[in-house]
Amino acid sequence: MRTKLFLTLCFIGVMLSCNKDRLPNDEANNNNDEPSNFHENFGDAITRTFIGNVIDINGNPIENVIISIGNDDVLTDDHGVFILEDAQVNKRFAYVKAEKDGYIHGSRALVPTSGTNKVSIMLLEETVAGSTTSGTSETIAIANGASVSLEGDYIKEDGTPYSGSLDVIIHHLDPTDKAVSLQMPGMLYAENEDNEERMLQTLGMLAVELRGSGGEDLNLAEGSSAEIKIPVDASLLSIAPSSIPLWFFDEAKGYWIEEGEATLVGNNYIGTVEHFSFWNCDIPAEAINLCVTVMNENETAFANTKVTITSATFGTRSGFTNELGEVCGLVPSGETLEINVYDFAICGSNIIYTSAIGPFNSDDSLTVIVEESSNIINETVTGTFTDCDQNPVTNGYVVITYGDQQFFDMLTEGVFEINMLRCSTADSFSIEAIDHDNLQTTGEINYTFSTPETSLGNLISCNDITEFIQFNIDGDTGENVLIATNIRATFGESDNTNSGSSNGLNISGQGEAGTNDCFYLFGNLTDAPHTGTYDNLDYQVQDDTGINIGECIGISQTNNNIIYNVTALGDVDEYIDINFSGDYEDYNGNTHTISGVIHVLRDSLD
Structure with missing residues (x-):
């Protein structure tokens, strides 16, 4: 199971959510039955493409989750990933549900960009906090002091009275918890009592769900109420007002609605509610939509780059750019803000750009130019992706892992191109390509960046192929070779090296019957861990380290400038991963280029 952190496009001020119990008659108990023109704030109807993943609290993917955007539904795959193209949303508002x-x-909920919109959702398990019986007053609390006090009168979804035992599910979300951005409902966007749009700063949330003995959803009976207690973290007490508006998340609409207020008693907000939902204690503010594009001086946009916007009043919100380098979301209006751009966690999450921006009084956009430095390197990763028959995969995606962070990017007719920033201290990554239609995958393949562009060649997803050797000679006008049969890979033999070293690497493969394709690699690697960058092995030089693939391909020793990146050298029955590229002369003195990928299982020496 994956336990790595999945990071995708997390728009500024836009978070994930966990919804309330469904209310009787859809939107009953809203207590705001007057017609509302609030939806006019969302802008015109448009279509956009979405890719996202759903994970549990341990970061593991959840498959077969129903994802809904408007009238479109799709299931997550076994990687917890979904793709929805041309989904109908609004210019300033899109709502994605997961069940x-x-x-x-x-x-x-998010402000959609013109590129691919990336979404991460963390689902919370329905954990029962306690049980009670209809007709009985009861207070149910969880360990941190959050609680709900019930009067004992309940109804079913159809509005009829419920009698019997029931379970009470309680979840408290603490704004100081890093995971809250993956768990809180919708985005921090709301309709106040005057029908005006507001952004919110949360001081704490509480979700309460009721389940009858038959598993049916329940809610409070008409005329009944409950007291909720929401703890406030000590670090937030200095900004916590003595009374604060209460907001509930409307599952049908996808945003928060103001209803009632709570009073600060000690370090808890206490309020009374007449229906159960995800309830939120928030300070409201007027907001505008801001779009930020991150690029370098050559106007190359950078994907998967973390951006934060900090308000002195409302704190910090963060997001990750899409493939166009763009991230959008709500920020406070009329206030000078601070923008920061960061490198990756593996690099130390250092600030690589900072500036004061604003104030903004209407929707706006800006471009951030990240200047080159010795510590920040611009990278482009390109490749193609085909199925077993080498047809381009048109419905699929690639997952790039850099450190403990993972990012999803879609394909365009079997082609992918990812621009990103990396740090000089970490030059390796892995990639996995998934064919959505055929439910097949390449498996995770390790690489080293070949700055400034890393061409991965053609990746293949095929259940019949567990290992392969793939290379291209002379680019688009040259020859592509795929070897997926008769492969043997060993490490530790001294054969074919002149040193007698135990670090000898031998990989060979023969194409299918009827072809002349063959491949033979031998090398002498450095001591453990053996991974790293190697040049051409000159087997006439005693104790030289390097790699040579000339035997089958006709590569001479003269002007041999091929560089090999050994990114993984597993134990027996684990993968050896090597990518290589460069130019060389053949035995007739003609110059060629070559690039390739080796993804093979290590065999025993027996």
């Missing part, structure tokens, strides 16, 4: 039995409903 699976055993979990509180999840959702995400």
Whole structure:
């Protein structure tokens, strides 16, 4: 199971959500039955493409989650990933819902960009905090002091009275918890009592769900109420007002609605509610939509780059750019803000750009230019992706892992191109390509960046192929070779090296019957861990280290400038990963280029 952190496009001020119990008659108990023109704030209807992933609280993917955007539905795959193209949303508002039995409903609201919109949703399990019986007053609390006090009168979804035992599910979300951005409902966007749009700063949230003995959803009976207690973290008490508006998340609409208020008693907000939902204690503010594009001096946009916007009043919100280098979301209006751009966690999450921006009084956009430095390197990763028959995969995606962070990017007719920033201290990454239609994958393949562009060649997803050797000679006008049969890979033999070293690497492969394709690699590697960058092995030089692939391909020793990156050298029955590229002369003195990928299982020496 994956336990790495999945990071995708997390728009500024836009978070994931866990929804309330469904209310009787859809939107009953809203207590705001007057017609609302609030939806006019969303702008015109448009279509956009979405890719996202759904994970549990341990970061593991959840498959077969129902994802809904408008009238379109799709299931997550076994990687927890979904793709929805041409989904109908609004220019300033898109609403993504996620549902699976055993979990509180999840959702995400966002301001869509013109590129691919990336979404991450963390589902919370339906954990029972306690049980009670209709007709009985009861207070149910969880370990941190969050609680709900019930009067004992309940109804079913159809509005009829419920009698009997019931379970109470409680989840408290603490704004100081890093995971809250993956768990909170919708985005921090709301309709106040005057029908005006507001952004919110949360001081704490509480979700309460009721389940009858038959598993049916319940809610409070008409005329009944409940007291909720929401703890406030000590670090937030200095900004916590003595009374604060209460907001509930409307699952049908996808945003928060103001209803009532709570009073600060000690370090808890206490309020009374007449229906159960995800309830939120928030300070409201007027907001505008801001879009930020991150690029370098050559106007190359950078994907998967973290951006934060900090308000002295409302704190910090963060997001990751899409493939166009763009991230959008709500920020406070009329206030000078601070923008920061960061490198990756593996690099130390250092600030690589900072500036004061604003104030903004209407929707706006800006471009951030990240200047070159010795510590920040611009990278482009390109490749193609085909199925077993080498047809381009048109419905699929690639997952890039850099350190402990993972990013998803879609394909365009089997082609991918990813621009990103990396740090000088970490030059390796891995990639996995998934064919959505055929439910097949390449498996995770390790690489080293070949700055400034890393061409991965053609990746193949095929259940019949567990290992392969693939290379291209002379680019688009040259020859592509794929060898997926008769492969043998060993490490530790001294054969074919002149040193007698135990670090000898031998990989060979023969194409299918009827072809003349063959491949033979031998090398003498450095001591453990053996990974790293190697040049051509000159087997006439005693104790030289390097790699040579000339035997089958006709590569001479003269002007041999091929560089090999050994990114993984596993134990027996684990993968050896090598990528290589460069130019060389053949035995007739003609110059060629070559690039390739080796993804093979290590065999025993027996």
